[in-house]
Amino acid sequence: MSWQPRVVIVDDHELVRSGVRTSLGDAVHVVGEAGDIAEAVDVILDTNPDVVLLDVHLPSGTGGSVITQVAAEGNEAKFLALSVSDAAEDVIGVVRAGARGYVTKTINGDELASAIVRVAEGDAVFSPRLAGFVLDAFATSEPTPVDPELDQLTNREREVMRLLARGYAYKEVAAKLDISVKTVETHASAVLRKLQLSNRHQLTTWAAKRKIV
Amino acid sequence: MTDTNPSLQFSASPHRFGRPARAADGLLTGVSAGLARRFFLETTLVRLAFVTLALTGVGVIFYVGAFLLMRSTEPVEMADDWPTENSKVLGLALLVWGLVVLLGRTDSSLIVDEYIWPVLLVSAGFGVVSWQLGDGRRGQFSSAMQGDSRYGTLRIIAGGLIVAGGIGSALLTEMSLSTLGGSLFVVLFVVGGLALVFGPWIYVLLTDLADERRKRVRADERADLAAHLHDSVLQTLALIQRTDDPFEAASLARRQERELRSWLYARPESFVHTDVDLVTLFESAVSDVEERHRVPIELVVVGDVPVDDSVVTLAKAAREAMVNASKFSGSSQISVFVEGDEGQVEVWVRDRGAGFDPGLIGKDRRGIRDSIVRRMKRIGGESTITSAPGEGAEVYLILPAQRKAAS
Numbered sequence: 001m002s003w004q005p006r007v008v009i010v011d012d013h014e015l016v017r018s019g020v021r022t023s024l025g026d027a028v029h030v031v032g033e034a035g036d037i038a039e040a041v042d043v044i045l046d047t048n049p050d051v052v053l054l055d056v057h058l059p060s061g062t063g064g065s066v067i068t069q070v071a072a073e074g075n076e077a078k079f080l081a082l083s084v085s086d087a088a089e090d091v092i093g094v095v096r097a098g099a100r101g102y103v104t105k106t107i108n109g110d111e112l113a114s115a116i117v118r119v120a121e122g123d124a125v126f127s128p129r130l131a132g133f134v135l136d137a138f139a140t141s142e143p144t145p146v147d148p149e150l151d152q153l154t155n156r157e158r159e160v161m162r163l164l165a166r167g168y169a170y171k172e173v174a175a176k177l178d179i180s181v182k183t184v185e186t187h188a189s190a191v192l193r194k195l196q197l198s199n200r201h202q203l204t205t206w207a208a209k210r211k212i213v
Numbered sequence: 214m215t216d217t218n219p220s221l222q223f224s225a226s227p228h229r230f231g232r233p234a235r236a237a238d239g240l241l242t243g244v245s246a247g248l249a250r251r252f253f254l255e256t257t258l259v260r261l262a263f264v265t266l267a268l269t270g271v272g273v274i275f276y277v278g279a280f281l282l283m284r285s286t287e288p289v290e291m292a293d294d295w296p297t298e299n300s301k302v303l304g305l306a307l308l309v310w311g312l313v314v315l316l317g318r319t320d321s322s323l324i325v326d327e328y329i330w331p332v333l334l335v336s337a338g339f340g341v342v343s344w345q346l347g348d349g350r351r352g353q354f355s356s357a358m359q360g361d362s363r364y365g366t367l368r369i370i371a372g373g374l375i376v377a378g379g380i381g382s383a384l385l386t387e388m389s390l391s392t393l394g395g396s397l398f399v400v401l402f403v404v405g406g407l408a409l410v411f412g413p414w415i416y417v418l419l420t421d422l423a424d425e426r427r428k429r430v431r432a433d434e435r436a437d438l439a440a441h442l443h444d445s446v447l448q449t450l451a452l453i454q455r456t457d458d459p460f461e462a463a464s465l466a467r468r469q470e471r472e473l474r475s476w477l478y479a480r481p482e483s484f485v486h487t488d489v490d491l492v493t494l495f496e497s498a499v500s501d502v503e504e505r506h507r508v509p510i511e512l513v514v515v516g517d518v519p520v521d522d523s524v525v526t527l528a529k530a531a532r533e534a535m536v537n538a539s540k541f542s543g544s545s546q547i548s549v550f551v552e553g554d555e556g557q558v559e560v561w562v563r564d565r566g567a568g569f570d571p572g573l574i575g576k577d578r579r580g581i582r583d584s585i586v587r588r589m590k591r592i593g594g595e596s597t598i599t600s601a602p603g604e605g606a607e608v609y610l611i612l613p614a615q616r617k618a619a620s
Contacts, residue, residue, distance in 0.1 A: 106509050108545070128548050132513035135552070139516065165513045166561040166607070167548025 004029040005120035008047055008077075010040040010066060011055040016105075020053065020082070023109030028116050035059075040066045041073075049077050050120040054099065056083035056090045064097035071098060080119045082112075091133055096196055101125025123185050124192035131164035134191055150198045153191060160187045235283045244279045281416055433591060440584045444533055445472055451540075452505065465505075489520045491553050495560075498532040499549060506539035510547045518553035523592040527558055527612045530596065533584035534562035534608035542566020542606060556614030565605040571598045585610070 007028045009017050012035050021030050031047045034040035037060050044052055044066075052070075054063040067079050079099040083090065091102050100119045103112065104127055115125045126134075138153045153161065156177075163173045170188070174181045236246030245263055249256040266272025449469040453462045492514045499512045518524065531549065538547045544566030552559045574581055581598065589596040589610055600606035 104511070106511060106546070128511055128513045128550065132515050132550065136515045139554075162550075162552070165515065165552075166550040167511065167546075167563045167565075 003117075005050040005116055006031045006047070007051050007053060007116060008032040008034065008040075008044055008049040009053045010034045010043075010058070010063070011053075011082075012036060012057075012059050013055075016055070020112070024113055024116075025109060027110075027113030037061050037066050037069070041069045044070050044077055045073055045075055048075065051116050052077050052079045053082050053116070054079050054094070056081055056094050062090065063094045063099070067094070067097040067099060078119050078122075080116060080125060082107075088133055088136075091130060092137065092195070095130070095192070098196065100192065101127075102130040103127045104129060118185075122189075124188040126161075126164045126188055126192075128165045128167050131161045134195055135161050135165060137195070150194050153194065157187050157191050160184060161191060164188075235280070242280050244276060244283060247283055248279065436583065436587055436591065440529070440533075440588055441476065443580060443584055444529065444536070445469060445476070448505075448536060491517045491520060491524070491551065491558070494520055494525065494528050495531065495549065495551050498528050499535065502532060502535045502539060506536065508539040508545070508547055510535060510539075510549055512549045512551070514551045514553075516553040518556055518558055523594075523612055524558060526588055526592045527560065527594060527610060530585045530588045530610055531560045531562055531608075533580055533588075534560075534610070537580055537608075538562060538564035538566065538606065541569070544605065558612045560610040561607060562610075563605065563607040568600045568602050568604045568606050570602060571600055 004026075005028050007024070007030050009020055009030060010033070011017050011020070014035070017033050017035075021033075024030065028051075031049050032043040034043045035058075037058050040052075040054075040058070052066075054066060056063045058066070063079075063081055063083075070077060079094075081091070081094040081099040081102040082105060083094075083102070095102055100122075101115060101124055103115055103125060107115070107127070118125050134153070135158065138151075138158075159177060160173055163176055168176065170181050170184045174184045177184075234247050234251075235243035236250060245259040246256045248254070249259045263272050263276050266275060446469060449465050453465050456462050456465070495512055495514055499510045502508075503510050531551075535547060535549060538544060542564040544564035546565070548561070548563045550561045550563075571581075585596050585598075585608065589612075592612060593615075594610060594612040596611075597609040598606065599609070
């Protein structure tokens, strides 16, 4: 990997930060670390990284508030949520706040590095779990949406999400559906955009009561 | 033909003191000869008795009842001489017809002209229904009952209509007589007719179908037992063989013992699972496999369906797929995706490990065949395994919304 994205790691556990830093190795350039929301906002505004690896749960609130505060300052850092938390509320919350993707801490170093690069390049990163949340949240049985353009997945997007939920990488999804990786990325980004912009109030209600794995 | 050595028949029949069997060498259907042998009487005497009684009409009903109640001489699976059996039934119907016509001509005091057609119709109906019964002996009746065999159903309907016609005309005739004896006869007539139509049906239902069901339940139980033992005891034994740590071996053995005991004596799985949802069900399967085999499994569950025994069985099959992936693939991560929608449940278990050729699975490897493929078939689902050496493996399980009751 020639280009190294500049990365800030935000997690309240020192041990996790050093672990993540170690497993990333030379793939990225870690420019800063932070342990709570205020510190995170400061570090990000100071170092102006390409990507922020953000824990969903922080001592004084959720990762989502880091995103909103940084965005309010006009900073264009991209966020990748990294968490052990699998509660739908947390995942949807942080993605709705503007995170470009969500991965769990079981991800290995190489995959995490390539996820960071992908986010830095403007793409969306889906873990199987996030894909599962999307499928669940945009279930077909929902009542008529307010804005069909935003509140529904196309069949192709749904197919892509199902393959991602089954643990397929973008490359494998592309091969399976006989489309290019670029097209898969386009679908993924479109789905993420829908997840962030969809004005269905159900999405929040759904996430709040959904205990999904 | 009638003078076969009776002792030969005795030795051929293992149940000679139970339900009497129809004799294979009888004149019509073997009822008289069978009864004669059973009660050590002269065959001709019994036949004479039947013919005499038939003059009053009662004998016909007796004969038919005896035909139905007596065991068939041929074992179920050997009864492939259906033309013979059918011709016997037709012969019976023809005989009844002949008798009725004859009696009608002689202007007997017991059977008058008005009864000829009703009795004729009833006996024809009986012939048709009995033909169906003959089919049932060859294992087709059950399918006719389920509406699979159009002809079988047609025959039942035809028989029923004929009998109903007989009853109806008898009723019309009786209305004008309106004597006490006449009404009594009508009641007998109706009951007899109904018994003729539904007798074979109920009889076959109670015997053949019960037998079939018993056999299937036994086979299912066996497969269930084999699958369970494979999933639990055999796998724990394999784990124990591979571990070097005596403490872990002991703890595995203890845990297995506890589990086996609770399964043997409590069978908690067979209850209805109102307290469990799809997520919890698969979560427990995943954490169990993770704990035993130490390979992280990423579980994603979308949607929810009511958890019944079929879904529990599906989870067991999925668990077996996870165990296989943990043990054989060498993959560091296994993905499990469960999607439930409107009663249908789909499961994908995927690894990125060594992969294998699904066509080259040894006959003694019971995991895939018993614990996955057969299990899914039993609950009306399907399983597909996609894999090639070096390309990981994916096991796909689907449990459709319309499915059989769980075993």
